[in-house]
Amino acid sequence: MLFSDIIFGPLHSRRLGVSLGVNLLPAHGKWCNFDCIYCECGWNANHRHDHQLPTREQVRESLQQTLQTMQQQAQLPNAITFSGNGEPTLHPQFHGIVDDAIALRNTYAPQAQVCVLSNATLIGREAIFRALQKVDRPILKIDSALETTVQRINQPQGLYTIASVVEQMQRFDGQFSLQTLFLRGIYHDVALDNSTPDEIRRWLHIVVQTRPREIMLYTLDRRTPAKRLQKLLPEELHAIAAQVQACNTWGAVVQVAG
Ligand code: SF4
Numbered sequence: 510m511l512f513s514d515i516i517f518g519p520l521h522s523r524r525l526g527v528s529l530g531v532n533l534l535p536a537h538g539k540w541c542n543f544d545c546i547y548c549e550c551g552w553n554a555n556h557r558h559d560h561q562l563p564t565r566e567q568v569r570e571s572l573q574q575t576l577q578t579m580q581q582q583a584q585l586p587n588a589i590t591f592s593g594n595g596e597p598t599l600h601p602q603f604h605g606i607v608d609d610a611i612a613l614r615n616t617y618a619p620q621a622q623v624c625v626l627s628n629a630t631l632i633g634r635e636a637i638f639r640a641l642q643k644v645d646r647p648i649l650k651i652d653s654a655l656e657t658t659v660q661r662i663n664q665p666q667g668l669y670t671i672a673s674v675v676e677q678m679q680r681f682d683g684q685f686s687l688q689t690l691f692l693r694g695i696y697h698d699v700a701l702d703n704s705t706p707d708e709i710r711r712w713l714h715i716v717v718q719t720r721p722r723e724i725m726l727y728t729l730d731r732r733t734p735a736k737r738l739q740k741l742l743p744e745e746l747h748a749i750a751a752q753v754q755a756c757n758t759w760g761a762v763v764q765v766a767g
Pocket residue numbers: 541542543544545547548549550594595596627628
């Protein structure tokens with residue numbers, strides 16, 4: 510599923526409520542430095558024909574028009590969320606676009622939160638780090654604390670180490686949301702499962718190291734490009750949430766979306 514507009518929705522999000530989406534990636538392609546086996550946009554290789562990114566001005570105008578219309582109809586969203594066809598922080602004008610979105614939110618929808626769904630690969634870049642510090646909810650992904658599992662689930666397209674991402678996450682001083690998608694299944698004829706006791710024990714160590722103010726646990730919801738994947742049951746997610754709560758000494762909000 511690709512989003513063909515710069516602004517899409519509003520969608521009812523399991524995690525964000527009524528969310529107006531902002532797609533900074535190509536309208537007819539996908540651009541991401543991960544290639545997750547569960548990505549709702551499909552495989553990178555199948556969506557490489559469109560490289561055209563929207564300009565900062567196009568994003569600002571589109572968002573302004575949409576928010577004006579929603580304001581007139583008294584149907585303002587709970588969230589303005591950067592997501593779409595890939596990794597939003599890859600857009601070279603991401604920082605400025607975030608500034609524009611915050612200004613428009615303040616004008617038209619002051620109750621809405623500005624959110625960014627990111628795979629956290631670029632949070633070490635100063636401009637991206639500063640932009641993410643400005644938004645209400647920077648939502649950063651880590652799907653496993655094991656490099657081998659990350660390589661299999663997320664398939665990073667460049668250098669990626671968990672230690673480096675954790676180190677960069679610690680710079681947020683807890684002011685971010687950690688999101689983790691749990692799944693099991695078979696990929697390339699090898700079983701994978703990021704919810705085993707050993708996976709959870711190591712992942713909890715990252716949670717404690719980074720102390721995010723919010724922890725989002727979720728599982729598969731839509732069709733996935735890899736076909737032999739299974740979602741976790743709600744009770745399995747709640748069991749993981751209970752383990753988070755057992756070590757949650759800093760009062761993080763733990764959200765489960767089954
Ligand atoms: S990080 Fe997000 S957009 Fe990129 S491949 Fe994974 S799920 Fe898809």
